[in-house]
Amino acid sequence: MRRRTFLGGCATGVAAGLAGCGGLLEERSTDGSGNPSVLEDRPDAVYHPTHIEGMEMIGTQTVGDRKVGLFYSYAHRFWTVTGTRTNLAEIQDGQDVHLMASTWDPETQTVIPVLDQPTFTITQDGSEVDEKRAWPMLSQNMGFHFGENMALSGDGTYTVEVDVPAVGATTVDDFQGQFGESITAEFSFEYAQSERDDIRFEQFPDQKGSSAAVSPMEMGMLPLSYAPRMGQLPGSPVEVGSVGDATMVATVDGSTLLVSPRTPYNHFSIPGFSLSATIESVGFDGQLDDAIGPVLGAHYRAELPEAPSSGDELTVTVDGPCSLSRHEGYETAFLERGSVSRTL
Structure with a gap:
């Protein structure tokens, strides 16, 4: 070949x-x-x-x-x-x-x-x-x-x-x-x-160490692991916040909570986290499962007791940092534990 x-x-x-x-x-x-x-x-x-x-x-x-x-x-x-x-x-x-x-x-x-x-x-x-x-x-x-x-x-x-x-x-x-x-x-x-x-x-003598990332490669024969755009997600997606420089995007599809962590700048999906979530209004406080779908790509999800309402508060918690190995520029990120909250 x-x-x-x-x-x-x-x-x-x-x-x-x-x-x-x-x-x-x-x-x-x-x-x-x-x-x-x-x-x-x-x-x-x-x-x-x-x-x-x-x-x-x-x-x-x-x-x-x-x-x-x-x-x-x-x-x-x-x-x-x-x-x-x-x-x-x-x-x-x-x-x-x-x-x-x-x-x-x-x-x-x-x-x-x-x-x-x-x-x-x-x-x-x-x-x-x-x-x-x-x-x-x-x-x-x-x-x-x-x-x-x-x-x-x-x-x-x-x-x-x-x-x-x-x-x-x-x-x-x-x-x-x-x-x-x-x-x-x-x-x-x-x-x-x-x-x-x-x-x-x-x-990159002038850019090394700055808050930025190199551009992803462009290869028609090699798909890259981009996270879905907000408009591709079901429901009304929101950016919940950032933990360890990983941006947590979440939405609810019926009674299913979906969380899509992604890298800044290049917006790649980040598998390998241990995540949990809390929505007190519907009585949910539990772990999220790793999942893969044709549109959502690598993401995390959980079935809720019932569908939350607009204005209910969601908390996403990183219980365990991303376990993936890293090339240079990512090795100091995605290592923190912590929680972020946002109303749906």
Whole structure:
């Protein structure tokens, strides 16, 4: 399959891989891995990263009721999350690429997040080269995906198996009953270090650390995990407030409470929270369930004893921070617990 190289966003928001993004081939330097050093004074919120990297597309496969896309870029640092603490995953010797995968519904193009770790297995001529469990991740230019730094054995032909677990979230509307089985997608690709080194790389010396985000990539063949616009939500949606820089949008559809957390700036859905809600007027005070739907995407929901009335107060509480691993610019956000309230 023909591969295409994409830049994961640029300062001007120009389409990935197109001309018009200045300084895309700046020298990769500073921390020994080729990446700029981690900023010392980062805000406890979303911030503009020091740099972004393009990526090379390996291909897509339709397996069962999901489509799987596989990509790679330079090996790079990221952060895993334990409770409210982040853990920097440094680039290790022998790690050649950052391998990434995304899964989506082929009909609606809705990204299907899985919070359990999938497995990447790389072989060459029938022998295993590397195998790792990939991390469910969030990045400013791609939104939700899976990723991990992987080793290769030089230039050559490789086979990659991507084993994706079943979806653990509640499937609703036209997704009801789908994504309940694990799937395996297999890809074959030619790798050359010279081609990897040609992947675009951009630094942001003037914008790094500011209250902003890089533009999402624009790839027709790769859907991104955008949260639904307010006008796409049923009922009368309201912005309840922000916890840890995650904006909580909520609405009621009949007697179903729907909560849609999203990132600032790029408005990606944020799975991986533990959320609860209170509407005293209808006697509800309980946990929200993870869910996925064709229009709502990744969201949280609960059935209420009865439909609330206009003017009733809703409180949304983050009981547990987002558990997703993060690319730079998101690792200091979505880590707080707390509550926000608003009248419906």
